[in-house]
Amino acid sequence: MTTRVMITGGAGFIGTHLARRLLREGCQVTILDSFNPQIHGGQRSLPADLEGHVRLLVGDVRDHDTFRRALDGQDVVVHLAAETGTGQSMYEVEQYESVNIGGTAVLLDCLVNDQRRRVRRIVLASSRAVYGEGKYHCPTCGVVYPAMRSAQDMKAGRFEPRCPHCGAECSALPTDEGSPLQPSSFYGLTKQTQEQMLSLFARALGLSAFILRYQNVYGPGQSLRNPYTGILAIFASQARSGQPIRVFEDGLESRDFVHIEDAVDATWRCICAKATGVEVLNVGSGSRVTVNEVAQGIAQFFGSRSEVSVTGEFRAGDIRHSLADLSRVRQRLGFEPRWRFADGLREFLLWAEGQATGPNQYERSLSEMRDKGLLHG
Numbered sequence: 001m002t003t004r005v006m007i008t009g010g011a012g013f014i015g016t017h018l019a020r021r022l023l024r025e026g027c028q029v030t031i032l033d034s035f036n037p038q039i040h041g042g043q044r045s046l047p048a049d050l051e052g053h054v055r056l057l058v059g060d061v062r063d064h065d066t067f068r069r070a071l072d073g074q075d076v077v078v079h080l081a082a083e084t085g086t087g088q089s090m091y092e093v094e095q096y097e098s099v100n101i102g103g104t105a106v107l108l109d110c111l112v113n114d115q116r117r118r119v120r121r122i123v124l125a126s127s128r129a130v131y132g133e134g135k136y137h138c139p140t141c142g143v144v145y146p147a148m149r150s151a152q153d154m155k156a157g158r159f160e161p162r163c164p165h166c167g168a169e170c171s172a173l174p175t176d177e178g179s180p181l182q183p184s185s186f187y188g189l190t191k192q193t194q195e196q197m198l199s200l201f202a203r204a205l206g207l208s209a210f211i212l213r214y215q216n217v218y219g220p221g222q223s224l225r226n227p228y229t230g231i232l233a234i235f236a237s238q239a240r241s242g243q244p245i246r247v248f249e250d251g252l253e254s255r256d257f258v259h260i261e262d263a264v265d266a267t268w269r270c271i272c273a274k275a276t277g278v279e280v281l282n283v284g285s286g287s288r289v290t291v292n293e294v295a296q297g298i299a300q301f302f303g304s305r306s307e308v309s310v311t312g313e314f315r316a317g318d319i320r321h322s323l324a325d326l327s328r329v330r331q332r333l334g335f336e337p338r339w340r341f342a343d344g345l346r347e348f349l350l351w352a353e354g355q356a357t358g359p360n361q362y363e364r365s366l367s368e369m370r371d372k373g374l375l376h377g
Helices: 013-024 064-071 093-113 151-155 186-205 231-241 260-272 291-302 327-333 341-353 362-371
Strands: 004-008 028-033 055-058 076-079 121-127 136-138 142-144 208-214 216-218 245-247 257-259 278-283 308-310
Touching (some): 004 013, 004 064, 013 028, 028 064, 064 093, 076 093, 076 260, 121 186, 186 278, 208 260, 216 260, 216 341, 231 245, 231 291, 231 341, 231 362, 245 291, 257 260, 257 341, 260 327, 278 327
Parallel strands (some): 004 028, 028 055, 076 121, 208 278, 216 257
Antiparallel strands (some): 136 142
């Protein structure tokens, strides 16, 4: 029997890649998307290779009628639709609450009140942001979970998280799904709330649910216009136009970058898995790279005249390091990331090189944060 899958936010970066995979697997695909101008610019259509092959509904996830139409006859829902800027979430608070939490509430309300419901599984795109700083090792106290870093420490150039017991600097460990949830941004808090909402209703309704805590997803097709889309796209745009590339903190902050094909593979494995109940899984590469290494590598790739400078600036809500423990997703789904970051970065930059350069909104986004007291240094 053909599986019918509805993707909220399906016209976005992860959604379009997932839709292509689902079509190759023989699924029927419905996409619900509002075509947010921050992500899509003025575009309100799908990529040409998806046109005519998927059912598209243009609408807002907060609209009950649109959501009910999108859910009609579906077996699986992949809930990607969300506002995603960590920094932006710290001042567009109502918008992030409305879309991320409110949109999820509408989804669950429709499922509870639709007596003809066929949906048997939901896959939620969550984020490693729910962990905050995550799991660390203190030389004195062992495994610890540091709280949000203080502005006082960072203004003094002390960027590494501190042990919550003895105050010593700590070193990053792979963060597993059993780690405490203590988000340091409002975006992370909305993701934690989404997880709790889905877990509660999935159990109440007897649905299967997978909650995927994605690390930093990157690859061809990523928005180059959205100033909150991630540092790879931001640095690539700056390097291509010869603008200065400013690296926050001391440049040694690091990220776990997961290639879009690996993220989609993990998501597909959730859709077709035989498991029942509620599963929470990390999706990442299991390795990390410093932001300064990323900036230097991108500038070198383009032969850019951009000056890469480490500024000491820092944003409220940013975490220091991210590194996923993939033990559980390997065990539950047989997932193994295939893309090395060096190879994935080269593929992404080759793609970006062929894209038109649009207006750079990044500096405006930083000005907004500075005006609101959320960017320091």
